[in-house]
Amino acid sequence: MNKATALIKYNKNSLATQDTLDNMLKAIVKNMEGLILQDVATTIKNGGTKIEVIDKLYRAEFWKDNQERLYNSKDKMLDKFFNIYKKDIDTLKAIYPEAQFDMTTLDYQIRQFDTFLTKELDIIKLMKVTEMEAVGLVRMAQFGNITDNEGLIKIIEGGLKRPIAHLETRLKTTQSVIYRGNRNKFYKTIKEADKEYVYAGPSDAVTRDFCRRNLGKIKTEKVWRSTPNYQIGDAWTFGGGYNCRHATYLVTKNWTEEEKQLLQDDFKVK
Numbered sequence: 001m002n003k004a005t006a007l008i009k010y011n012k013n014s015l016a017t018q019d020t021l022d023n024m025l026k027a028i029v030k031n032m033e034g035l036i037l038q039d040v041a042t043t044i045k046n047g048g049t050k051i052e053v054i055d056k057l058y059r060a061e062f063w064k065d066n067q068e069r070l071y072n073s074k075d076k077m078l079d080k081f082f083n084i085y086k087k088d089i090d091t092l093k094a095i096y097p098e099a100q101f102d103m104t105t106l107d108y109q110i111r112q113f114d115t116f117l118t119k120e121l122d123i124i125k126l127m128k129v130t131e132m133e134a135v136g137l138v139r140m141a142q143f144g145n146i147t148d149n150e151g152l153i154k155i156i157e158g159g160l161k162r163p164i165a166h167l168e169t170r171l172k173t174t175q176s177v178i179y180r181g182n183r184n185k186f187y188k189t190i191k192e193a194d195k196e197y198v199y200a201g202p203s204d205a206v207t208r209d210f211c212r213r214n215l216g217k218i219k220t221e222k223v224w225r226s227t228p229n230y231q232i233g234d235a236w237t238f239g240g241g242y243n244c245r246h247a248t249y250l251v252t253k254n255w256t257e258e259e260k261q262l263l264q265d266d267f268k269v270k
Contacts, residue, residue, distance in 0.1 A: 004259035006095045007249055008266045011200050017088060018179065018245055024077055025171045031073055032121060033164050035066040040156050050152060057156070058131065060124040067123050074117050081175075082110050085182055092186055096250065100189045109178050116174055120167060130159035173232070173242050180237065180247050184221075187250040196220055198260075199235065200267040201246030211240040216268030218260065224248055 040057060047053035056062050085106050093099060133155065187195065199214040201207075207215075210229050219227075224236040231241030239246040251260060 002259055002262075003095055003252075003255060004262040007263065010091055010095060011249065011267070013091070014088065014247075015202060015245060017084060018176070021081065021084065021175055021179070022172050022243075024080065025175060026168060028070075028073055028077055028121070029164060029168045029171065032070055032123065032126070032167075033160060035070060036063075036123060036127070036160065037153070037157055039063070039066060041153055044152055053152075058124075058127055063123040063127075070121055070123065071118065074114075074121055078110055078114055078117070081113070082106060085109070085179075088179075089182065089186060092183065096186075096190060096252070098190050098252075099186055101186045102189075105185055106182065109182060113175070113178055117171070120170060126160070126163050126167065130156070130163065133159040169242055173238070173244075176239070176244060177237060180239070183247065183249075184236070190250065190252065192253055194220060196251045197224060197248035198251050198263050198267060199224075199246060200249050200263075201239070201244075203268075207246075208240040208244070210235075211244070211246045214240075215246070216264040216266075218251055218264065221248075 039062075043056060043062075044050075044053050047056065086103065089101060089103070089106065093101070187197075196218050197220070198216065198218045199211075201211060201215065203212065203215060208229075210231075214227075214235065221236060225234050227235040229235055229238060229241045229244075232238045236248060238244060249263075251263065
């Protein structure tokens with residue numbers, strides 16, 4: 001198997017890996033939402049007046065036990081992330097044996113991601129996003145506009161939908177940046193001047209116009225870094241933007257023109 005064919009195969013596997021990582025993040029966000037709504041329902045059921053219940057739900061100490069459970073889930077997930085990243089780099093080593101990558105870099109990336117997750121997976125922080133709704137809930141409770149507990153639960157659940165969706169997007173986007181960053185650091189250990197990179201990834205119904213225009217193109221890191229995606233940054237770091245599944249892959253000098261053409265033909269928009 002030549003390097004171009006191996007890279008095409010790697011790209012297909014990396015898309016499946018990205019889906020796995022995204023699903024793990026989605027599950028932990030869903031777990032966070034479930035913990036919140038479970039305690040909201042229990043507190044409303046066992047609470048006093050609606051005003052007392054609402055006041056309790058927006059206090060940090062109320063969420064202490066569930067916050068610890070959420071962080072335990074996060075720590076277990078990060079162990080799986082590390083093993084997936086390591087396996088990914090091992091696959092790249094088979095394609096680029098000339099690379100001299102230090103695996104401790106992955107440990108550093110996981111610690112950085114851990115810091116980010118710890119900050120983001122903060123239940124009371126998420127509840128505070130809907131603090132204005134909480135003020136409104138208190139007023140509705142005072143004037144009797146909330147007539148039953150089920151109505152109160154539905155209002156809180158509705159208020160959390162947008163913050164939960166935004167949280168999931170932030171986590172997925174940050175993880176994608178780390179995934180690309182691991183590969184890019186790996187490529188830097190290959191001692192070669194004027195390296196070039198091919199833009200690769202899926203071409204389907206949800207592919208952005210930006211990515212469609214760039215799929216299969218081969219450019220230097222400098223050019224990709226100076227190519228804005230008009231969403232969040234440059235193509236080198238962020239691909240096409242939020243939740244992007246595309247990335248740049250190294251094409252070394254010892255690849256033949258036929259191999260380069262094979263890459264471009266496979267990665268371009270079908």
